[in-house]
Amino acid sequence: MSELKEIKEIEKRWLKKWEEAKLFEPKIDENKPKFFANFPYPYLNGYPHIGHTYTASRVDAFVRYKRLKGFNALFPQGWHATGSPIASAVKRLKEGEPNQIKIMKGMGFSDKEIDKFKEPKHWIEFFAPKYKKSFKELGYSIDWRREFYTTSLNPRYDKFIRWQFRKLKEKGYVIKGKFPVVWCPKCNNAVSDHSRTEGEGERPQEFVLIKMKLEDSDEYIVVATLRPETMFGQTNVWIGPDTKYVKANVDGEKWIMSLECAKKLEQQDHKIDIVSEIDGKELIGKRAKAPFVNRYIPIWPSDFCDPKKGSGIVTSVPSDAPDDYMGLKDLKESVELREKYGLKKEEIDKIEPIPIIDSDELGDLPAKKVCEEMGIKNQHERKKLEQAKKFVYKKGFYLGKMKDNCGKFSGKPVEIAKEKMKKELLKNNDAIRFYELSGKVVCRCLTPAIVKIVHDQWFIDYANEEWKKKTRECLNNLKLYPEKVRGQFEYVIEWLHEWACTREEGLGTRLPWDEKWLIESLSDSTLYMAYYTIAHILKEINPEDIDDNLFDYVFLGKNIEIKADKKKADAMREEFNYWYGVDFRNSAKDLVQNHLSFFLFNHTAIFPKDKWPQGMGVNGYLTIDGAKMSKSKGNFLLIKDLLENYPADVTRATLLSGGEEMDDPNWDTEFAESLLAKFPQWIKYIVSIYNKGREERKKIDDWMESRLYDTIKDVSDAMENTLFRTAFHNTFFQLSNHLRWYLRRCKNNPNKKIINKVIESQLIMLSPITPFFCEEAWKGIGKKGFISKTEWPEIKAAKLKKDAEWLVKNLLEDIRNVSELAKLDKIKRIRIFFAEDWKYRLFDLVEQELKETDNPKQIIQKVMQTDLKKHGKEIIKFLPKILQKRALPSFLDKETEEEAIRDAKGFLEEEFNSEIIIHQNPEKDMPKSKQAMPGKPAILLE
């Protein structure tokens, strides 16, 4: 533990040094290429947790790498407070809501502290520094001068967003439209998710309300359905016998429905006059005309008609709706029921479910099949029926096809037929759209909420084809990390359409031309990366002096009158022009379908091409020891707790080794523990062997140097593509293994130059991932300055012509194997035999021939035509076997092989503590020696 404490001290020291040197506060430098990276600002409604850090660690590692590659790199950070989470939490605290108080207590706040959180601003003021502290401690190379937070609480950002929205509006990308919202009739207001006592997450769901004319009447009964595609299977209508319905004039027609339904319709743009009440009973036995089936169908009683749902009247499709199937079955089987409502048996028996949809393995009467399989007894088994409904719907919707009796929709997949049939019903005036809540919602005032159509909802018109075209162009020209997400983006740009961009409640910026609206959180975070470039200078300007003209001046280069100080404005313009566009924006994959795509759209809308995004990174979701992170599982790791147990570098390395590309990265506690034990030791070790060794150059040094260059090449490639796991593994594990072998081979007496180069390179290549240890070690080996600001090792081609080291490794292994098998107590002598010259010649020849043919016969014939024929007897013993594989085992020319083994002689002697004798050619009295082959010397242990 004391060791950890020591490490933490070292970290603190470097943080201080970096800060004092303003290491991460880059200045404009026209002689250097710039690199601007960032990731979505986190929400300030709690402490930073490990989920935030994976994405951020990727950005930091990339930025640090680019810095070493000579880029002028900028990594800024801001905070998000827009939207409802903070606002609702504040509201709930003010109301003393127990659950919210529990949450706050869970975060460790006292009553007194909780009191302060009744101010939205306190959330920002409290949590932003917490994030900042954690991010600093993790060693992120952030330029903190540019820090800011969102919402009207920051007037400068507020003005920026207003500017952005006016720009969008000018270009016609913000439009007004209708929109169903959850509404409290008592408060006369929209009920946001967090001002509900019940029904969080529920939202308006679109039903089709179908009108059915009653026989010999000008009245309609109306039925609500979510499944217009099943209308060809209607057999009858269900009505609640003991339910009260109303007759009302709706848009000039006479409708019958539940009272609740009428009230809802009133809120959904319909004119309603209630005329009278009517009992469900009175309608039983009447007939109504059903669309698509196009005939009159009877109205029968059932118990599942809920006046609160839809119209309280249901059209019955017993083929595909389990409820309806059971309802019909009950009527058929119950004399009592029929008598009660005076229904004739023959008439009911006449009705059978009509197969209309082929639902794959469920057949064409899925409701029947599923009800039977689940053993549902009657229409009162609600729970089972709900399950059955869901199951049947899913199968039918995704896999189903309309059968031949469905008119022009026959043969169509249900998914498509559904939309078409809905459209047709609406077009023919047989139906209207009707919104119903997906579940019960109760407002704070304890009034049940309804759906209301609002007319002045604002949308961002992501459906605009011209805009899509520009955005596609932008996508085509940017680099993706990894490239394989491109398809996903193309798809999203395709289907993205109007996005409701305003809300009534929460924190944020008001819509400049319609101040009752707040811009919602996914819409005020699409262009702000540009704000980073000027944030530090903008802070010096009075909010009153900030207006649209200023932003036009700075961002769009318009030469117009501005209130603010011209010098400062020019400075901002310069910053923006230098740093923009974004070279790397990284986020988890859930933001592909909204935020990252919006990001592209908004940039193409407002900025010229040279300011469009240049690169985007996408990664998976962090898991903890293989499990999804969740509070209930107790694996919800906060950064502050994490950093108490692990050094920042171990945390970073564990995260970045957890996964790459689109895989869900995994925080592996065992790995972290193992790193904690090994990593600091290793760094200490390489510092201790730095600059120790000989001047003289040996063969094995070439090998080490080549391995180093290979590693540098591989790691550079990986870093360029944000493959940090690969980079870390190659640098830390692979290169360390090479180094270990090297030291063993040269009996711990390495070439000074080489060993130093290996150690320096390893430290530099590790530094983007583990900066603290590397800084400390850099100093430890006597380097001046920061490793964070040094140069990435040069990529060079490996010098070594022929790598024969594998021969030594194989030999070592073979000797060990044999010695184990031989069960010799002590090996006095090891004899090594090389194959005779002619075998090398043979191998060369065969290698040539194999390029021509793979026919063993031909090759052997060819061999026998040469002077090798005199070894024919021996050759025929082993060559066919080798030729079976159509490839020779690895071998080098004899000279190289001998040289390699001779070079390793001393090493081998030491390894086995025995004498090594190298024979160039086989000895007559040692038959074993005949086994030698090119690339595989024979061994004799004595």
Add this chain to the structure above:
RNA sequence: GUGGGGGUCGCCAAGCUUGGUCAAAGGCGCAGGACUUAAGAUCCUGUCCCUAAGUGGGUUCGUGGGUUCAAAUCCCACCCCCCACACCA
């Protein structure tokens, strides 16, 4: 269902574009040994099965076929897992 990503020797994972040198890198874990008073670290060794003075045999890369002298790698079919399909941030 559509679109995207996957399925490799306990676990994680490389390889698959460009078929052979692949029983398949590396890490983690596990086991044995050296070192140590001891633990950790470090260093060696092993880690599909069989066989054994070696470089041999067998069975493996989701499943089943196919192409080929040769398939984890190419082709076809199928199965399974994850993500998105929105106005929730």
